[in-house]
Amino acid sequence: MVSQDLPTLTYFKRFRMEIDVQDPLPHVPCLPPGYAWAPWEAGLIDQHADVKYQCFFEEIDAVVFPNLSSREGCLRLMRDISTNAGFKPEATWLIAYDGQHCGTIQGVRDRYGMGAIQNVGIIPEHRGRGLGRALVLQALHGFRGCGVHRVHLEVTTQNEPAIRLYRSLGFRFRKTIYKTADAFAALQGASSGWFA
Numbered sequence: 001m002v003s004q005d006l007p008t009l010t011y012f013k014r015f016r017m018e019i020d021v022q023d024p025l026p027h028v029p030c031l032p033p034g035y036a037w038a039p040w041e042a043g044l045i046d047q048h049a050d051v052k053y054q055c056f057f058e059e060i061d062a063v064v065f066p067n068l069s070s071r072e073g074c075l076r077l078m079r080d081i082s083t084n085a086g087f088k089p090e091a092t093w094l095i096a097y098d099g100q101h102c103g104t105i106q107g108v109r110d111r112y113g114m115g116a117i118q119n120v121g122i123i124p125e126h127r128g129r130g131l132g133r134a135l136v137l138q139a140l141h142g143f144r145g146c147g148v149h150r151v152h153l154e155v156t157t158q159n160e161p162a163i164r165l166y167r168s169l170g171f172r173f174r175k176t177i178y179k180t181a182d183a184f185a186a187l188q189g190a191s192s193g194w195f196a
């Protein structure tokens with residue numbers, strides 16, 4: 001048993017990846033039958049938060065960023081993102097399916113003028129259908145449309161499906177970053193096999 005009082009930190013290795021969106025970009029693909037785009041509107045903040053929570057449930061990033069491991073935390077994140085001075089509705093999308101939402105992405109412009117993809121996620125049962133690729137491309141075209149030249153994101157190095165997706169779209173490694181996370185949350189992640 002580990003006391004929550006222990007100031008133990010766990011380090012997670014993450015990559016910063018970047019892409020130049022002034023270079024030719026693949027078109028945003030048509031979504032598979034039954035799926036539809038939902039552009040940003042303020043009334044959709046709860047839906048973004050809920051989809052985000054479902055996407056990151058038991059995923060490595062919910063250990064690295066404990067806010068992602070609860071609905072309330074995801075709502076806090078969505079409030080922070082959508083009230084950020086650089087928030088870009090053009091790079092913020094949901095994908096809808098059968099009256100529900102199954103995918104989310106959000107974008108902000110950072111203080112250096114670069115686009116920053118905040119979180120991209122597809123609910124597990126909808127993965128492997130090209131929706132993640134479509135969401136990232138939709139956000140990249142949104143950034144380009146509002147004059148952004150380069151876009152970056154960060155990804156935990158164990159997150160191989162996400163890294164493959166970003167590389168296939170043209171993102172390239174820029175640098176390695178170490179993120180500290182609360183050890184207690186990290187140890188909870190250990191039971192899901194993240195530290196094997």
Ligand SMILES: CC(C)(COP(=O)(O)OP(=O)(O)OC[C@H]1O[C@@H](n2cnc3c(N)ncnc32)[C@H](O)[C@@H]1OP(=O)(O)O)[C@@H](O)C(=O)NCCC(=O)NCCS
Nearest residue numbers: 055059120121122127128129130131132133155161162164
């Ligand atoms: C990363 C994530 C967004 C990818 O979403 P996705 O919808 O599964 O992504 P895609 O379907 O576009 O691509 C995934 C794979 O499906 C394949 N695929 C795409 N369309 C397909 C289709 N019609 N039929 C079969 N396979 C297909 C892709 O080639 C890709 O294969 P690969 O991993 O072998 O390269 C998703 O896994 C996720 O939400 N993960 C949890 C949250 C997370 O970690 N987000 C990233 C934070 S940095």
